Amino acid sequence: MTTPVLSIRNLSVEIPTRGGVVKPVDGVSYDIAKGEILGVVGESGAGKSMAGNAVIGLLNPPAHISAGEIWLNGTRIDPLQGEAMRRLRGKEIGMIFQDPLTSLNPLLTIGDQLAETILTHLPVSRSEAEKRAVAALEEVGIPGAAERIDSYPHEFSGGMRQRVVIALALCAEPSLVIADEPTTALDVSVQAQIIALLKRLCRERGTAVMLITHDMGVIAETADRVAVMYAGRLAELGDVRDVLTAPQHPYTHGLMASTPLASLGQRRLHQIPGSMPRLTQMPDGCAFHPRCPQAQDKCRQAPSPDLADGRASCWFPMMAEAAE
Amino acid sequence: MAETSIPLSTKEHDKGRWQRFRESDFFYAFKRSPVAIVSFAVVALLVLAAVFAPLIAPTNPFDPASLNLMNGFTPPMEPNAFTQESFLMGTDDQGRDVFSTILYGMRISLFVGISAVLFAMVLGIVLGLVSGYFGGWTETIIMRIADVQLTFPSILVAMLIFGVAKGFTPVEYRDQMAIWVLILAIGLSDWVQFARVVRGATLVEKSKDYVAAARLIGRSPWAIMIRHILPNAMSPVLVIATISLALAIIAEATLSFLGVGAPPTQPSLGTLIRIGQGFLFSGEWWILFFPACTLLGLALSVNLLGDWLRDALNPRLR
Amino acid sequence: MNAYVSVKALTRIFDVSKPWLNRIIERRQKAFLTAVSEVDFQIEERTTYALVGESGSGKSTIGRMLVGLLRPSDGEVEVEGVNLATETNADKVAEVRSNIQMIFQDPYASLNPRWRVRDIIAEPVAARGGETEGLAERLLQQVGLHASDAGKYPHEFSGGQRQRICIARALASEPKLIVCDEPTSALDVSVQAQVLNLMSDLKDDLGLTYLLITHDLTVVRHMADRIGVLYLGRLVEEADPKVLFETPKHPYTQMLLDAAPRTDGFGREVEPSQGEIPDPINPPSGCAFHPRCPIATDLCRCDRPVQRKIGDTVVACHHAT
Ligand SMILES: Nc1ncnc2c1ncn2[C@@H]1O[C@H](COP(=O)(O)OP(=O)(O)OP(=O)(O)O)[C@@H](O)[C@H]1O
Ligand SMILES: Nc1ncnc2c1ncn2[C@@H]1O[C@H](COP(=O)(O)OP(=O)(O)OP(=O)(O)O)[C@@H](O)[C@H]1O
Ligand code: SF4
Ligand SMILES: [Mg+2]
Ligand SMILES: [Mg+2]
Numbered sequence: 001m002t003t004p005v006l007s008i009r010n011l012s013v014e015i016p017t018r019g020g021v022v023k024p025v026d027g028v029s030y031d032i033a034k035g036e037i038l039g040v041v042g043e044s045g046a047g048k049s050m051a052g053n054a055v056i057g058l059l060n061p062p063a064h065i066s067a068g069e070i071w072l073n074g075t076r077i078d079p080l081q082g083e084a085m086r087r088l089r090g091k092e093i094g095m096i097f098q099d100p101l102t103s104l105n106p107l108l109t110i111g112d113q114l115a116e117t118i119l120t121h122l123p124v125s126r127s128e129a130e131k132r133a134v135a136a137l138e139e140v141g142i143p144g145a146a147e148r149i150d151s152y153p154h155e156f157s158g159g160m161r162q163r164v165v166i167a168l169a170l171c172a173e174p175s176l177v178i179a180d181e182p183t184t185a186l187d188v189s190v191q192a193q194i195i196a197l198l199k200r201l202c203r204e205r206g207t208a209v210m211l212i213t214h215d216m217g218v219i220a221e222t223a224d225r226v227a228v229m230y231a232g233r234l235a236e237l238g239d240v241r242d243v244l245t246a247p248q249h250p251y252t253h254g255l256m257a258s259t260p261l262a263s264l265g266q267r268r269l270h271q272i273p274g275s276m277p278r279l280t281q282m283p284d285g286c287a288f289h290p291r292c293p294q295a296q297d298k299c300r301q302a303p304s305p306d307l308a309d310g311r312a313s314c315w316f317p318m319m320a321e322a323a324e
Numbered sequence: 325m326a327e328t329s330i331p332l333s334t335k336e337h338d339k340g341r342w343q344r345f346r347e348s349d350f351f352y353a354f355k356r357s358p359v360a361i362v363s364f365a366v367v368a369l370l371v372l373a374a375v376f377a378p379l380i381a382p383t384n385p386f387d388p389a390s391l392n393l394m395n396g397f398t399p400p401m402e403p404n405a406f407t408q409e410s411f412l413m414g415t416d417d418q419g420r421d422v423f424s425t426i427l428y429g430m431r432i433s434l435f436v437g438i439s440a441v442l443f444a445m446v447l448g449i450v451l452g453l454v455s456g457y458f459g460g461w462t463e464t465i466i467m468r469i470a471d472v473q474l475t476f477p478s479i480l481v482a483m484l485i486f487g488v489a490k491g492f493t494p495v496e497y498r499d500q501m502a503i504w505v506l507i508l509a510i511g512l513s514d515w516v517q518f519a520r521v522v523r524g525a526t527l528v529e530k531s532k533d534y535v536a537a538a539r540l541i542g543r544s545p546w547a548i549m550i551r552h553i554l555p556n557a558m559s560p561v562l563v564i565a566t567i568s569l570a571l572a573i574i575a576e577a578t579l580s581f582l583g584v585g586a587p588p589t590q591p592s593l594g595t596l597i598r599i600g601q602g603f604l605f606s607g608e609w610w611i612l613f614f615p616a617c618t619l620l621g622l623a624l625s626v627n628l629l630g631d632w633l634r635d636a637l638n639p640r641l642r
Numbered sequence: 643m644n645a646y647v648s649v650k651a652l653t654r655i656f657d658v659s660k661p662w663l664n665r666i667i668e669r670r671q672k673a674f675l676t677a678v679s680e681v682d683f684q685i686e687e688r689t690t691y692a693l694v695g696e697s698g699s700g701k702s703t704i705g706r707m708l709v710g711l712l713r714p715s716d717g718e719v720e721v722e723g724v725n726l727a728t729e730t731n732a733d734k735v736a737e738v739r740s741n742i743q744m745i746f747q748d749p750y751a752s753l754n755p756r757w758r759v760r761d762i763i764a765e766p767v768a769a770r771g772g773e774t775e776g777l778a779e780r781l782l783q784q785v786g787l788h789a790s791d792a793g794k795y796p797h798e799f800s801g802g803q804r805q806r807i808c809i810a811r812a813l814a815s816e817p818k819l820i821v822c823d824e825p826t827s828a829l830d831v832s833v834q835a836q837v838l839n840l841m842s843d844l845k846d847d848l849g850l851t852y853l854l855i856t857h858d859l860t861v862v863r864h865m866a867d868r869i870g871v872l873y874l875g876r877l878v879e880e881a882d883p884k885v886l887f888e889t890p891k892h893p894y895t896q897m898l899l900d901a902a903p904r905t906d907g908f909g910r911e912v913e914p915s916q917g918e919i920p921d922p923i924n925p926p927s928g929c930a931f932h933p934r935c936p937i938a939t940d941l942c943r944c945d946r947p948v949q950r951k952i953g954d955t956v957v958a959c960h961h962a963t
Contacts, residue, residue, distance in 0.1 A: 018349075018352060043830040043832065043833075044801070044830055141916075157918055159918050160918075187696040187697050187857070187918075187919070188696065188857065188859075188898060188901045188902050188903075189696065189897060189898065189901045189914065189915060189918075190918055191901070191903070192900075192901035192902075192903070192912065192914035192915075193914045193915075193916070195903070196911075196912070196913070196914050214830055214831070215903060216831065216905045217902065217903030217904050217905050217907065218903045220903065220904065220905050220906065220907050220908055221903050221904065221907045221908070221909070221910045240908060241908050244905060244906075244908075245906075254832060255831060255832055256905065258831050258832045258834070258835035259831055259835075259860065259905050260835075260838070260860040260861055260863060260864035261860050261863075261904065261905055261906070262905070263864070264863070264864075267842070268839045268842060268843075269835040269838055269839055269864065270835065271832065271835040271836045271839055272832045272835070272836075273836075275800045275802055275803070275833065276800075532751040532752070533746035533747075533748060533751045533752035534751065534752050534753055534754040536706075536711055536744070536746065536752075537744070537746070537752055537808075537811065538754075538765065539711060540709055540710070540711060540742075540743070540744055541765060541766045541769045541815070542736075542739070542740075542769055542770070543765075543769055547769075552754055555754075555756040556754070556755065556756055
């Protein structure tokens, strides 16, 4: 078996707070293979971004990795610090965030930013870097790339900016791209363009992608595999089609059932009662048990099982017939 | 539908105000900052001393009956050559106990400082709210006046206002009115920063939907400004008020030192320093030294408290 | 059935000019932005009318004009047969206004953080000097929270719970029409389901009429009785949900439906339409959609299409069939 591009083993992130230590990411493990798109879904606050930021070493103190390992192309990267980590970001890992303005420098032209990034990470001359910058802009579908290269970020619309960010993330030809809600701020029609672009580029280059989003539709259309997170833990991990059509974890099941499309023609939508617990008030046992329709005593006492034993981290996974 | 709600912990809102305060982030930050604790203690001590001056002070320095000219120029902690009386901080030329004059002087200083800041605060809040909420010409006029005033040092503005106001008061009332004129002058020179901060906060809060909700209900602009926007704009106002208090106390002292402030019949710390200054080179250092130290301690600790408050109320810096 | 709300040729133009000094120095003209342009629609009593469209299409502006937070530049809004712009009888206007309430998109910004939930919910009644004893507690229970939550502050609640509080506040003055501006856009799917169910239940129990503003087509399909599609401030298509989703007539509606991601669209490869929404200050001539439209002709570039009826659908397109 080839080594995966990214391999996260038992990753935990802790934040010491006044009310005690909270664990926004708790024992998460997943791999992403070359050319694969892994979707990470979950409710707001489930720890999706926190897990992504841990990979690129962008946790804001006092948040820190408290346990686990992160491997990139067979090298362990979680102990890396400072300069080594910074070089790795950008070169080996590209990043795309929700708000394109935060990833672009408002004072530099698009061309300068692209050329700068290429020069830092690839052994090319200045003029070669500039040529590549134009090519990169053309590739992400910016019309008249040669003229627009001297524009500043604020002269672009939201969708165009996100294209520039994608060009920036991909120009050093990284092996992994982490996209944190890349289309949440965009309109549906622009979102479709951006998603199609991301898919095409990654397929052509064999880039591995971690796509963080809370939109099940985007996941279904884009990802190969999906990781469902709940309260900092991995609830379910598997092939998209399997997880979305025949979920085994009651949470995934509830999530899928509560999309309006799933209840088409019904008067009321399926709903999961209650809300995700706060990190400071985590229940004992399985974190989902207070909202779970099939919780039993075991769920209330023992933490839910490791994913290694199955697809879902649940004592009583819903098997095919139950999900139908 | 009751099944959809999982009760939140009911602990929080059963507690009294005091308990909630004790568990707040604010109090937590306070407990962990030695600077805040010390400066708060100094301010509290000085304010209490000023408030209870008549009870604490050994003599009433403004009661001519209790004065004994023979006691003049007694050095601190030494018995007077004629009367054998001894004074903690010595006496001045007229035999007034310096410790007592400081306590009474601090009353005037604090009264003027606090009143001036309150006056500036109310004026600034009203003008800031109005210009932020209504915008248009009202805003343009108010903010241009503010800009112009900012280009002059505020002590100059205060002196100007003081001079003009004094010109309008009849001579026989001048001494009585001096304190109020002082408050007016310092307050008028200081409203600008309140107005600016409140206007900024108002612009932010105005665009939030809770204000739209209140407008929809038919609340009047004043009700919205006072009941909705103002409470959310108060944190920066409190910080500025504290820092302004230190500045106002110093401004008052400066004016009084220059002889255009509190009259000698109602001396403030600044007046005391002016009086004491005359004896510095003739060896009676204590007449200047103790009032100056008190002024320094008061202004410094109020300022430190304001600085800390700014950090504590700004969640981003924490 | 009669129309509870009737909107006719509603237009709103914003003055987006720079301050006059900048205009003189930079030699610029005054600039105007037409956020809403000649929009007509009617909302039947006890139904849900949905306005969909992408960002900047003027949805919120219409909603705000309906509730009276903004004045229309032109056209009229008639609620209960009272024209809110021209009616001179102030009592009548106040009476109608008190029957209209609004729910906002951002549950964090729409509750005053310094007020207790009890005061927030009772404010619409308290402002009119009504009796508020026990009101908040009763409404909290009605929206699925606890009566004991009345003493808390907004920050103690999650996004979905806050949205319930907003609904409770909207219900306090016993309105007939509630304008919901993206009520679930800030919420997660599972929480969205709770809020949408609550809205449906309340509609049935209290006989409410909704104007639902959203960009989420799946929500619209579930909730709406009638749908209006907006593009650049113009109503381009209006139809019943079933008809709209099965046989969209306007090219823009078709594009929207194609572009929306589907939870069952595994590996779907659509060639997305190109282009973005044009600058509303200088909208394209003729049909505003023509630069992005796959079937546009010269006619579309010159003439603004008028609304036509095709079956039960109203559509503003020269070539729709
Ligand atoms: N400094 C902090 N102190 C305490 N808790 C924190 C801190 N920063 C973040 N958290 C918590 O960490 C959890 C994980 O946050 P994260 O941003 O990863 O969520 P997410 O899944 O990306 O959600 P979203 O969809 O809203 O982006 C949240 O519950 C958040 O409240
Ligand atoms: N107060 C205002 N001043 C100037 N322009 C405005 C104002 N309010 C809205 N606009 C403009 O009017 C247009 C329509 O805005 P509106 O908020 O109604 O859009 P929307 O459909 O609600 O979009 P969104 O989905 O982003 O909420 C936009 O181009 C917006 O920039
Ligand atoms: S009128 Fe013309 S341009 Fe506009 S949508 Fe119809 S076909 Fe397309
Ligand atoms: Mg996130
Ligand atoms: Mg809007």
